[in-house]
Amino acid sequence: MTVRIVDRRQDSRNKSSINRSRFIRRFKGQIRKAVADAITKRGIRDLENGEKIGIPGKDISEPQFHHGKGGVRESVHPGNDRFQQGDQMDRPPAGGQGQGSGQASPDGEGIDDFVFTLTRDEFLDIFFDELALPNLIKRQLARIDEYKRVRAGYTQSGVPTNINLVRTMRGAAGRRVAIGGPYAARLRGLLAELEQVLDEMPVDEAEVERLQREIACLRARAEAIPFIDPFDLRYSNRIRIPEPSTQAVMFCLMDVSGSMDEAKKQMAKRFFMLLYLFLNRNYEHIEVVFIRHHTAAEEVDEDGFFHSRETGGTIVSSALKLMQQIITERYASSTWNIYGAQASDGDNWNDDSPLCREILADSILPMVQYFAYIEITDGEAQNLWQEYEQLAVTHAGVFALQRIGAASDIYPVFRELFRKRLA
């Protein structure tokens, strides 16, 4: 008698995933807050991964009736190396070596944060909870230029290359059985009859001949059933379904003039990062174009974008012009969803600001899904802001602008910019 051994390794994993999602559902409030904290504290690359989250242990404790501290307690411990009966000693400080009572205090105080790791998807889900990209409509409804072919069952007509042999032969076999069945049954009956007649003495020749004729006739009819009939033919069917465009390009425009210090750049970086992550959730393929500018604009890679320092004045329109140029050169096709994000401290040559507004209004905004401008400053609004404010009115829904004072403002601003808008 051997034991029964069951190999469960192939069984469903993640039996606990329901419990896990229940947990996240239950403490969504706290987790959301922790996620928001994590964003403001951490750098870009961590965010691509899951996030370690701490929520107050007190909130999630499971209370039960227990004894608290106090009263009379006896406790027995091993490893006596110095005590004699009657020895007295001070109470060990709470949380010291477990010499006092071994019961952890369920008193609520002193319970550490409950730390756990959210998977990347869980993290982003919470992170982007309630957010929806504006004008996602394009993705679903806008002009569709691409189709893909997918299987869609079988049809009775088509081109010979698409004949599906298995289906066809199956149908043919079924048809042959269905039509030939009655003949076969009668044939069996006649054969049996014939045998009987032949066995009898004397043989009734006329009867035998009649039977044989009938049998021959039946055989001929059974054989006349076609092996394959045009009726049997089945063709694999393929249909074209429209494929929504799922690629996006994101333009990051940033002022790198002398007035943008490292802290402001870091803030801008976070904003871009959030936008990137968000787009990442919605599009399969995303390209990012980094454009930095002071008095002149240039396209750079990510490293150069965030880490080089230039000095000099600021002409914002140079960057917008470059963006417009790149769009026409590389992303003109309607398969691209274009997003723009601009960060600046608001400094600009006074007479350049109206030009910026014109470029945006006339050539950029009609092409993009969304353009967000954030101004990182705690000072007075300057002329660029004022010009852009007009845009926000005329192009509501496509253009948005916000001001950010400190790093902790980023998340609320982000939510504000991309919050779910009523259709």
Added chain:
Amino acid sequence: MTKKRSRLIAEGSDWTLESIAQYDTEIGRLARQFGLDCYRHQLEVITAEQMMDAYAAIGMPVYYHHWSFGKHFLETENRYKRGQMGLAYEIVINSDPCIAYLMEENTLTMQALVIAHAAYGHNSFFKGNHMFKQWTSADAIVDYLVFARNYIAECEERHGLDAVEQLIDACHALSNLGVDRYKRSPPLSLEKEKSRQREREAYLQAQVNDLWRTLPRHDAPFAEAEERRFPEEPEENLLYFVEKNAPLLEPWQREIVRIMRKIGQYFYPQRQTQVMNEGWACFWHYTLLNTLYDEGRVNDGFMLEFLQSHTNVVYQPPYSSKWYSGINPYALGFAMWQDIRRICERPDDEDREWFPDIAGSNWRETFEFAMRNFKDESFIAQYLSPRLMREFRLFSVLDDDSQAKLKVDAIHNEQGYRALRRNLAEQYNLGSSDPNIQVWNVDLRGDRSLTLRHFAHQRRPLSSASLVVLEHLATLWGFTVRLEHQQANGEWALLAERKSDRRKQGGR
């Protein structure tokens, strides 16, 4: 096939299903030789991830869903991934057939250890010990859990996740005071549960309605001084009381309370026999595998690996170590069983004086008796020997909050043995470590408030979490809930009160 080679059961450290089966056969043969009486068992090979899943569900193969299990899962996963803990090598389920999990990562040696430990050690304990016999029905538990999970899932669909979650939260909060300690619960079975559940719903509701029939009567004579208490006898099983008497619970809520109570009851013996049970399993894996070695069926490498794991498991750090977190039940239990065998086989004068009944007796018979008839508290009180107290260098500390200092009131010497043993046994007495809180009265003629009384043990107060628990109780009860405690002068005073009146919130 040379003679020497054929003796070994299997070689190498990688396991295969065949080699596991061979080990099981051999270990089973020895276990029968030793006279272990086990349920049939089934070995299940699982991955580390599944082991963590199993952890979250307290090892049960099926379990209802609740966020707290998700929390435990996250906790385990987090600690495991950071390397702060290894997973247990095994989980074994008290069911018939007994299910033992083998983790994929284990080496062949470890699998053999687990088989001996779980499939024969724990298994025979589950089958033999009176606590398990009395409180659990191994043949029905898996069925019951299936019933429970389906029922709760159905309720979630019908009444919403939040309502069910709130109810289960409340039950969990009361679960340690939701067990019968003194009388046997009827056996659970899926068939019976299903057929009876509907009947019970109707019947219970009718019963509860009796509470309602005694509507407050304004013209009743005011001085009905000796008003009858309800319940007439205090009830210590809070969940039972709620299930049977809470006026506002819907039938499905009542059923869930019952499920929680039943499951809590199922785990109650485990809490009470930790030292014995783990010690027993350790004793048997140690004995069985050593016997295999003596027979030449396993080689030295196997034994070295096995002993390393074994000693890790039964290590008891001293109180001053930074690893110290109380007495290790594996260490204490294993040492005690080993010691009992020693007393039986090689008693000295001290043993004859302390244990006249068992010194020199047949160790297997003594073992059977001890395993069947005790729980941790009584087991220690009965069998902890002075020699073991010396080996563990036990000492007992008195912490009286009315005194400025802690006092060592017994150590491992002639004067201290008995006190030490009594104190250690008391430490495993759930009756005194769980607070004694009982349902005292329901104000039937007034506001239907429920009054609980806390009977303090050694002046120990309740922890502050009790207030939250009281809140949970109030949601179950539906009316005001009060908690009283006894003051120094013997009078009962109100400790806490949670007002609740579901009727007014449009509940009905």
